[in-house]
Amino acid sequence: MSIATALSPAADLPRGRSDLVVVGAGIVGLAHAVEAVRRGLSVTVVERDRRPVGASVRNFGHCCITAQEGDLLGLAERSRTGWLDAAGRAGLWAPEAGALVVARSATELAVLEELRDERGADAVRLRTRDQVGDALGRAADARGDLVGGALLPADLRVNPREAAPRLAAWLAEQPGATVVWGTNVTGVGEGTVHTARGDVHGERVLLCVGHDLDRLHPAEAEAHGIERCRLSMARIEAPEAFRTDAAVLTATSMLRYDAFTATPSAAALRAEVTAHSPELLDVVANVMFTRLPDGTVLVGDSHAYDATEIPFQDEAVSALLLREAARVLGVREVRVTERWQGVYASSPRGPLLVRDVAEGVRAISVTSGVGMTLSFGLAAATFDGDLKTTD
Ligand SMILES: Cc1cc2nc3c(=O)[nH]c(=O)nc-3n(C[C@H](O)[C@H](O)[C@H](O)COP(=O)(O)OP(=O)(O)OC[C@H]3O[C@@H](n4cnc5c(N)ncnc54)[C@H](O)[C@@H]3O)c2cc1C
Known part of the structure; x- marks a missing residue:
């Protein structure tokens, strides 16, 4: 049952x-x-x-x-x-898999280096381009956009x-x-x-x-x-070689979480993303993904705020997030098996x-x-x- x-x-x-x-x-x-x-x-x-x-x-x-x-x-x-x-106690899947933050520009890497300087090399473990490529399961000749990254080992994963x-x-x-x-x-x-x-x-x-x-x-x-924040989410079939249980975060994640936004290079990173991907900022994207124990991958997300949530999901937003996730995974496209709208409490205060x-x-x-x-x-x-x- x-x-x-x-x-x-x-x-x-x-x-x-x-x-x-x-x-x-x-x-x-x-x-x-x-x-x-x-x-x-x-x-x-x-x-x-x-x-x-x-x-x-x-x-x-x-x-x-x-x-x-x-x-x-x-x-x-x-x-x-x-x-x-x-x-x-309850027999939950909760691997101490950490989070892998992917850097695809020198500015993104600078944010990670600055966080390493502040928190220490155990808490923020810098990763080379090939270590990140291996974790993402990307072929050795398809890593051209990767610069490096960082593993945050204290982060947990649950299903x-x-x-x-x-x-x-x-x-x-x-x-x-x-x-x-x-x-x-x-x-x-x-x-x-x-x-x-x-x-x-x-x-x-x-x-x-x-x-x-x-x-x-x-x-x-x-x-x-209190407002309702709604988020566009999808579940995809994992590319063959993608195996990590770490949460995978990207530049837009670094624009979102306070430890990254407090670094000296955060402002330069915002300017950089504004210049090359303004459409991601328009939908307040946090492009990230996590693998479930069955091998499928959860991909998101965007953020839209209102007192009462609008029920309609914009396919263009979903397509944008999936395209970005595919780029990070180093594949041409991903196959979606489910979509849903997430809603959580949010407040500017x-x-x-x-x-x-x-x-x-x-x-x-x-x-x-x-x-x-x-x-x-x-x-x-x-x-x-x-x-x-x-x-
Ligand atoms: C798409 C998405 C991605 C997210 N990703 C992350 C993440 O990776 N990491 C992270 O830390 N957080 C994440 N969050 C946020 C996180 O999911 C929420 O902050 C958290 O789940 C809130 O938990 P909750 O118990 O307060 O709310 P809920 O899970 O919404 O539970 C509230 C419960 O109260 C019940 N309820 C409401 N009114 C009544 C009533 N009158 N009588 C009885 N029952 C009632 C509801 O039915 C519901 O079951 C994400 C959220 C979303 C939507």
């Missing part, structure tokens, strides 16, 4: 009071529930759908540790430990199709833990979660509903400027929303597109009592 089938039936609502009720069975909610169980607490997770279908299953499965800066770097490093622990469903299935087997599917939460007050099937009670409540916080607490969501919306009720949304990376770090910080509120 597949995990998705196994999760489908809605469970009965628990009658008693849990130590913790988590609303939302995405990775943020599930990481908190797993951490609660690890600390001996009872927990009820309430999810409106019959299986995880939100941002947590639509992403690259890249725990992007090294490219974070400041407080987020600290959270990401804590998260790494939590992911590996959870992977061991986004598997991680949240398997964590939920594991949780449901733990004493004191219940996962309630197919049950929409309609409101939350002190110690009580109101659902379409009746009330659920807990000492503490965590609202981990991502961008849908605006449906339950519109004022708090608006105060933080900061990467996290952490707000106490009622006594004992806290909302936690990652508003910067790195919720897979931060999830277990947020959970550790929540229970250690050192997660700062952002209001």
